[in-house]
Amino acid sequence: MIPYQSALLPFLFLAAFSSILAEGCNRTCGGSSVPYPFGFSSGCPIRLNCNGTAAILRGGYPVVNITSETILLGIPANCTRPFEAALDLFGGNYAMTPRNSLFLRKCSSPSPACVISTEIISEGLHLERCGLKGDNISCYSDHTEDRYLSREKTAEIKCRLLFTSLRYSGNSTSQAELVFGEAELGWWMNGDCRCSANATCAPVNTSVAGKMGYRCTCDPGFAGDGFAAGDGCRVQVSSCSASKYISGRCARSGLLVAGIIAGALLMAGLAFLCHLFHRRRTASKSQETIERLLSEASCTIPVYSYRDIEQATDHFSDANRRGTGAYGTVYVGKLPGNTGVVAVKRIQRRDTDSLEQITNEIKLISSVSHPNLVRLLGCCMDRGEQILLYEFMPNGTLSQHLHGERGEGLSWTSRLSIAAETANAIAYLHSAVHPPIYHRDIKSSNILIDHNFGAKVADFGLSRIGMTESSHISTAPQGTPGYLDPQYHQDFHLSDKSDVYSFGVVLAEMITGMKAVDFGRAPTEVNLAALAVDRIGKGRMEEIIDPFIKVNVDEWTLVSIRKVAELAFRCLAFHKDLRPSMKEVAEELEMLRDGELDGGVEMAQEGKSRRLVLMSATKVDSPVSVQDAWLSEQSSSSTNVSMSSVNR
Known part of the structure; x- marks a missing residue:
């Protein structure tokens, strides 16, 4: 004999372990x-996304609710x-029902349903106010004999914006409501049809012409989703009273179901314990790895x-996400007991390579200190998980500012200052750290901008400590296309x-504003x-200067x-021996920046002409002058060699 309360308990556990x-x-x-x-995975016929909580x-x-026939959004x-x-x-696998109306804006032709004043929408319904007074909102619905609205007909609507939706709720037996x-x-x-035992297959006339679908419904006395690939149908406990469990068919069904559930729960419990043990073991190994790394x-x-x-990060919410790169996604967050905002880099590829990347980055960044x-x-x-926390840079990346993704544009003095600071870092x-560190992924998106528009170099995942020549030889992909040393494809x-x-490419970005x-x-x-x-070597550099500056x-x-531009030209030489050192590049940029900041350039007015005296002239010889245009036959081998670097 199984009491009613005892028979009900396994069903509650079954619901908890159904997933x-x-x-x-x-x-x-x-x-x-x-x-x-x-x-929420690829094996689900109707896939949803999960934001961590919903x-x-x-x-x-x-998703507000899911019923046996509808999805409420x-x-x-x-x-x-x-x-x-x-x-x-x-x-x-889904479409809008005729019980909906879409509220649209910026329509080029009158909607077939209605036009409503913005004032009525915003004031009468307490919704968001849009546009100027008199800016109307159109509503669209398609109350045809079809069961669902047509995607093709909806796509033909000549409107630019979707404001919201109206849902009709109610039936002949309940009070109607507009939501x-x-x-x-x-x-x-x-x-x-692929329904389970004790389930009925119901055909569905979909919105796609000539295409039928189906849904499964459990027979009376049974509960569940009704699908063979899902939970199927089980005896509905509520259909049996406590007295009926003493004897008869309901008691036998209860015993059978309880036995099945007990076995399923045992298997699920063992699987869960194995999963928990494996996760703790993996976490323990990762913890030992990070502790050993920090100690070393x-x-x-x-x-x-x-x-x-x-x-x-509020469970890594989309509102806190700031961007996604090759190895992870960056969020902003505020740690407990810390008043400042931090940048949280969550590594996506949690494999052996990504573990090497993150441990390498921890070791390198922890060993250096530079403003x-x-x-x-x-x-x-x-x-x-593999997560790194950095100081938060509120003004994004240099790439975003140069390519119109953030702000209204950078002045030349700001670009020159950022270039000098980046070169110094x-x-x-290269020169102040022993042994030296080679970043190997210098690009504008790895140059962060702080609240004072100062530059900070980030992302040391590909960096390596300089040792022997052979230690840097690798046939694995390194760096970023467009920034990668062309000689890498040879040796x-x-x-x-x-x-x-790579820094020469960044300088070219700063001059041109191009990607x-x-x-x-x-x-x-x-x-x-x-x-x-090509343009700098031919003395036609003005053709590619960013229109903003x-x-x-x-x-x-x-x-x-x-x-x-002359400095960028030398940095972009195909043969590495023709390129200046990073220390030389930093010194030149410092002199150029100080020439503006410390009054090193003097302007003298002589009638309608202006005389320019450059007090801090560069001391490094260049393979090409950009002060005067070259004739085509004067284009030296330096230009041709550099051009070959991008064609290999």
Whole structure:
């Protein structure tokens, strides 16, 4: 005899372990789960995204509820959401029902449904105000005989923005309700019926012409999702009263189900214990590795737990994400007991290579100290994660400022100052550290800008300590295309002069405002190094100066740009022996910067002409002068050699 309360307990445990028992489809997000066929992995027929705490449909729409026939989404009012986002409400297994209306803005033709004043929307419904007074909002719906709205018809709407959605809630037996900011989608499964035992297959007429879907529904007396690949159907405990459990069919069913559940729970418990043991063992090894590394490097950076990092970044929320690179994603966060904001770099490729990258970066950054090198503030190797914490740079990267992704543009004096500070940091790694350190991935996106628009070099993942010549030989991909030393493809050797070449590309970016590689340019100009060498070598440097700094440029600025262009030309020489050292580059840039900051350039007015006296002239000979244009037959082998560097 099994009491009613005892028979109910296994079902509660079964619900808790349902996501573990389902093979190939992870249905758990944070502390909640979703029913099959929904889930968060590639094995789920209808895939959702998980932001750490809640389910998200493609397009960023939060999932409010899932029923046996519908998906309820939140679509908060947004004045700038592009209309194309409405197409994310249609997928291979779901579409909007006719119980919805879309509220649209910036329509080129009147909507077939209605036009509503912005004032009514914003004031009467307490939604976000958009545009000027008189800017109308159009609504669209398609109440046809079809069960779902058509994606094709929706795509034909001539509107630019999707403001929100209106959902009709109610039926003939309940009070009707209009809900703003929500949308109702119907869902189905494609293909032939694959329902479990004790389930009925119901055909679904989808929004796709000539295409039928299906859903599974458990028979009376059974509960579950009804799918053979999901949880199937089980005896519904509530259908049996406590007295019926004493004898008869209900008692036998209860015993059978309880036995099955007990076995399943035992297997799930063993699997969970194995998983927990493996995770703790891996975390322990990672912790031992990081402790050994910190001991070898003689550094005392704090080591944080994964829970601390989660709290600092609000569970790695999208709102705190700042960018994604080749090896990880960067978030901003605030650690417990720390009043300052930090940058959190979460490594994505958690394999042997990425572990080597992160341990190498910890060791190198902990061993150096320079005002223009980003500071490492801590790390985390908990729960199999690999996370680094840096000082936060509020003004993003040099790349973002040069290429119009952030701010209104940098003046030439700011660019020259950033170039000098960056060169000083790299020269410090090459000359002041013993043994020297070669960064091997110098690029504008690895130059961070602080609140005073000072430069700090970051990302030491590919850096290596200079030792023997053979120690730098590697056939594995190194560096970033467009910045990589062209001689690397010949001898697979990266040295201090490789950093000089990469920095030459950064100087070219500062002068031109162009990207290192851009397939939107002419075929001969895709590679910025080739374009810069060609124009500078022919004395036509003015053709490629960034229009932002070219407007109202004075004589000092033009001479300064020419000097930096000449320096970039020498840095981009194909043969490394023709390139200057990083120390020489830093000294030249310091003299150019001080010439402006300390009054080293004197302007004298003589009638309508202006005489320029450059007090701090450069002392380093250049293989090519950019003061006067060259004739084509004067183009020396230096230019041709440099040009070959980008064609190899």
